[in-house]
Amino acid sequence: MNSNDTLPCPCGRPASYQHCCGRWHQAFSAGQGLCAPDAESLMRSRYSAFVHGLNDYLLASWHASTRPATLEANEPGLQWLGLQVKHHAQQDAEHATVSFVARSKLGGRAHRLVETSRFVREDGAWFYVDGDVG
Template sequence: MSEEAPCPCDPARSYARCCGRWHAGVQHLQAPDAESLMRSRYSAFVLGLGDYLRDTWHADTRPAEAIAFEPGLRWLGLEVRRHQAQDADHATVEFVARCKHSSGRATRLHETSRFLRQGGRWFYVDGDTG
């Protein structure tokens, strides 16, 4: 993506200054908090960055198989509803992500995700949908 392209997680921000810095470079995988990691993971889904998604998924809950991306799926937007730190190493982020399938059917994913900081890095653990 270009330096000034809008970030998939927030079109008001540039990709380079938002999620792009977590996806590549010296800060790779170093999102400073759970919300930043969640946003970068949403952007990774939009951009098809399967390696990033696996690398930011906690080893205890990471699927054994590669991340599969649905052909023709278009992500339409992200709304972060709440970011809550339980302590220095545990946090939750509630969000709604909207997408459109190649069939034309629109879907909303409403999830409260759990995150864990380990060795100074945040990881996605799992989430409850609903």
């Protein structure tokens, strides 16, 4: 067991990392694919993946139509401070949106990413498509 497993999950849910986003990351690493049951859980697991620097998970959970070829590692000194989900809406069985605020700190300056993200479900797995910032 990793020492991070018993820490609170970075995504803000009241569970340990091991019992929250960590289980989705672990299932992916074990070759079981993307297992998050809904768009909000995938979005939270993506935030936690940013916190833990899990770029393979981030790329795999990004829809092929908008996925970048590579992801850079977190900027040195970047500290993720928290996530607040503002709204989650499922338009139909295969489409959903999640509005959130992600807070970070870099070089002594606080930053906020405010985004409404779009998600699509294909073959039972949810994927991040894109988002509107602001």
